[in-house]
Amino acid sequence: MRIGELSRATGVDIETIRFYEKSGLLPGPARSDNGYRDYTQPHLERLAFIRHCRALDMPLADVTQLLESLDTQDPARLASVDGLVDAQLGRVRARLASMKALEQQLVALKARCDADHAAHGCGILEELVAAAHGEACACHGKD
Structure with a gap:
């Protein structure tokens, strides 16, 4: 063949x-x-x-x-x-x-979402921005 x-x-x-x-x-x-x-x-x-x-x-x-x-x-x-x-x-x-730890981090991040974006900002984005600034975040804490 x-x-x-x-x-x-x-x-x-x-x-x-x-x-x-x-x-x-x-x-x-x-x-x-x-x-x-x-x-x-x-x-x-x-x-x-x-x-x-x-x-x-x-x-x-x-x-x-x-x-x-x-x-x-x-x-x-x-x-x-x-x-x-x-x-x-x-x-x-x-x-x-490692994947289980990642799942837990994403669940913690998702818990920051209020879903009422008209009344509140996006908790997920706020957490990600805080982490980018070196601050503690819901999914990782402070490194």
Whole structure:
């Protein structure tokens, strides 16, 4: 199959496929007589594997290690797979905590809104301006 077909089959952009080839994540395909890249089922499966790892937000360095573990099936490498997933889980949990803190800050900011803007100014804008002046605000307090 050609690169466009591979792209459609996996949902991976053509430029990304080329990047993965240049990076060594995806082996280069054979070329047909007319010079077109000729991708095969193993290319499709490997690219789908990479795409799945990236959908889990795994860094390319981790994807590389996972592919090496998959390729070699070396028990020492296979043992490291758990650690890679644990590290990714830690990163996700840290982002979740950060997002929860952000949610709380936005809730505190939103609480400053009276919604009767004809009678009052905008409490949200007032808080944001206060923060810009280095004053304490509802969402962050004083730094």
